[in-house]
Amino acid sequence: MSKEVSEEGKTHHGKDYVDPPPAPLLDMGELKSWSFYRALIAEFIATLLFLYVTVATVIGHKKQTGPCDGVGLLGIAWAFGGMIFVLVYCTAGISGGHINPAVTFGLFLARKVSLVRALGYMIAQCLGAICGVGFVKAFMKTPYNTLGGGANTVADGYSKGTALGAEIIGTFVLVYTVFSATDPKRSARDSHIPVLAPLPIGFAVFMVHLATIPITGTGINPARSFGAAVIYNNEKAWDDQWIFWVGPFLGALAAAAYHQYILRASAIKALGSFRSNATN
Amino acid sequence: MEGKEEDVNVGANKFPERQPIGTAAQTESKDYKEPPPAPFFEPGELKSWSFYRAGIAEFIATFLFLYVTVLTVMGVKRAPNMCASVGIQGIAWAFGGMIFALVYCTAGISGGHINPAVTFGLFLARKLSLTRALFYIVMQCLGAICGAGVVKGFQPGLYQTNGGGANVVAHGYTKGSGLGAEIVGTFVLVYTVFSATDAKRSARDSHVPILAPLPIGFAVFLVHLATIPITGTGINPARSLGAAIIYNKDHAWDDHWIFWVGPFIGAALAALYHQIVIRAIPFKSKT
Numbered sequence: 001m002s003k004e005v006s007e008e009g010k011t012h013h014g015k016d017y018v019d020p021p022p023a024p025l026l027d028m029g030e031l032k033s034w035s036f037y038r039a040l041i042a043e044f045i046a047t048l049l050f051l052y053v054t055v056a057t058v059i060g061h062k063k064q065t066g067p068c069d070g071v072g073l074l075g076i077a078w079a080f081g082g083m084i085f086v087l088v089y090c091t092a093g094i095s096g097g098h099i100n101p102a103v104t105f106g107l108f109l110a111r112k113v114s115l116v117r118a119l120g121y122m123i124a125q126c127l128g129a130i131c132g133v134g135f136v137k138a139f140m141k142t143p144y145n146t147l148g149g150g151a152n153t154v155a156d157g158y159s160k161g162t163a164l165g166a167e168i169i170g171t172f173v174l175v176y177t178v179f180s181a182t183d184p185k186r187s188a189r190d191s192h193i194p195v196l197a198p199l200p201i202g203f204a205v206f207m208v209h210l211a212t213i214p215i216t217g218t219g220i221n222p223a224r225s226f227g228a229a230v231i232y233n234n235e236k237a238w239d240d241q242w243i244f245w246v247g248p249f250l251g252a253l254a255a256a257a258y259h260q261y262i263l264r265a266s267a268i269k270a271l272g273s274f275r276s277n278a279t280n
Numbered sequence: 281m282e283g284k285e286e287d288v289n290v291g292a293n294k295f296p297e298r299q300p301i302g303t304a305a306q307t308e309s310k311d312y313k314e315p316p317p318a319p320f321f322e323p324g325e326l327k328s329w330s331f332y333r334a335g336i337a338e339f340i341a342t343f344l345f346l347y348v349t350v351l352t353v354m355g356v357k358r359a360p361n362m363c364a365s366v367g368i369q370g371i372a373w374a375f376g377g378m379i380f381a382l383v384y385c386t387a388g389i390s391g392g393h394i395n396p397a398v399t400f401g402l403f404l405a406r407k408l409s410l411t412r413a414l415f416y417i418v419m420q421c422l423g424a425i426c427g428a429g430v431v432k433g434f435q436p437g438l439y440q441t442n443g444g445g446a447n448v449v450a451h452g453y454t455k456g457s458g459l460g461a462e463i464v465g466t467f468v469l470v471y472t473v474f475s476a477t478d479a480k481r482s483a484r485d486s487h488v489p490i491l492a493p494l495p496i497g498f499a500v501f502l503v504h505l506a507t508i509p510i511t512g513t514g515i516n517p518a519r520s521l522g523a524a525i526i527y528n529k530d531h532a533w534d535d536h537w538i539f540w541v542g543p544f545i546g547a548a549l550a551a552l553y554h555q556i557v558i559r560a561i562p563f564k565s566k567t
Binding site: 034038041042045049052053054056057060063066067068069070071072074075078079082083085086089090091094135138139140142143198199 | 361362363365367368369372452453457460461464467468471472475476494495498499501502503505506507508509510553557558560
């Protein structure tokens with residue numbers, strides 16, 4: 001690899017980044033590596049903490065007895081966005097800091113993670129989400145049950161189609177930001193200092209929550225919606241649950257396609273249509 | 281990837297480790313060095329000015345922290361209604377923002393702990409000696425008492441009638457819930473501190489430490505958003521002690537044990553998780 005890098009540097013003066021090779025679809029060797037299980041544990045713990053802090057904030061806000069007594073919807077949006085920032089920062093080097101099955105799905109489509117790893121991450125994220133909301137229920141049992149359990153549902157006055165659209169576009173914003181923040185070309189432009197990768201991702205989550213909390217309570221994270229639905233176990237939460245899987249996955253798909261095929265033009269590069277040098 | 285040095289040399293790791301792609305940087309080789317564990321007892325520290333300077337820095341930082349945060353709490357409590365004040369979110373910002381600013385200022389002097397639970401967690405991870413850990417904790421508690429004392433000095437009557445900013449378990453919650461919230465909240469904070477100060481992390485950030493305080497401040501802010509309704513959010517034994525001493529009412533002292541036991545358990549769990557699971561330090565070969 002080091003030889004390849006230096007060779008690349010010689011032949012392509014001015015380009016100081018290398019696109020990583022696509023991850024193999026099936027890589028059973030990963031199953032025997034401790035770092036794989038460490039990554040799963042990290043995703044589990046991160047999603048657990050994410051759900052605990054965010055759902056506790058939601059319940060705490062809903063418990064308010066007078067106007068302005070809670071942290072406000074702005075505070076809830078900060079809880080989601082800020083927590084993603086902190087947790088992506090903490091787990092970036094361990095597991096890549098996905099904390100969201102939609103992000104994992106998008107990165108899988110872009111061949112950044114193998115199928116085995118993608119499935120493992122999603123399962124760990126869903127389990128972590130269930131445990132995180134379980135903590136909230138354990139600590140604030142009565143208000144949890146009476147105040148909606150932090151579950152995502154379509155609000156009155158909005159149709160399921162509107163909610164689906166909101167989830168698709170919201171997740172597109174998030175996953176597109178993830179792709180931009182993790183792009184090797186971006187790293188080169190930032191002089192390879194990835195100090196700020198988690199910050200725009202956290203802000204993307206924050207801003208999408210500002211926009212769509214009134215519509216669906218904002219899912220854009222199937223594990224988050226799933227964890228709350230499992231612990232709250234209310235019929236309406238389950239009726240709408242499909243929106244919080246189909247929407248985010250479609251949004252991630254659109255973001256992956258946009259970034260890979262339009263911005264990075266990987267398909268065109270593969271054809272070598274615009275350059276005589278096939279190695280570009 | 282070829283040539284990449286493995287973190288853990290154990291039999292199960294027979295396959296080359298693939299760099300997890302996501303937000304991870306693509307480092308080719310290890311350009312960091314794990315600092316050696318701090319000696320348990322280091323009497324030589326006691327003769328060094330930097331030791332006392334660090335203690336003074338912790339005192340001043342905790343003093344300013346309590347002054348700004350408790351004064352913010354008092355402002356919210358005395359307002360005619362919540363809408364006329366900065367509100368609960370403003371209180372959370374006061375705590376988180378102040379930690380960000382103070383950690384930034386004192387990181388190079390004392391490590392910017394400002395919290396006995398953080399000091400305890402780092403001590404368990406052998407980042408500092410017992411002597412230094414105890415000194416920091418004492419200075420943090422003294423700073424907290426002085427900070428809350430100044431707030432009381434500004435408005436003694438209002439301070440006593442509005443709860444003194446002390447941490448107590450709110451109505452409707454059990455002491456067990458309060459303890460659990462403190463444990464998980466402190467875990468979030470100390471785990472973030474470990475991640476932000478990790479040697480490997482510094483290498484990944486190309487040794488540019490400009491943003492380590494930001495996630496720590498955010499972690500404090502976020503935990504306050506989540507647990508202010510439950511306990512007023514301690515996650516900092518010095519903060520709880522300072523307010524309890526200056527307020528000095530029975531119900532504040534009744535619940536006070538929660539704000540030492542909870543944070544210390546949370547810090548221990550975070551230290552265990554980071555050192556054993558994430559960094560696998562006990563399993564590394566001694567090269």
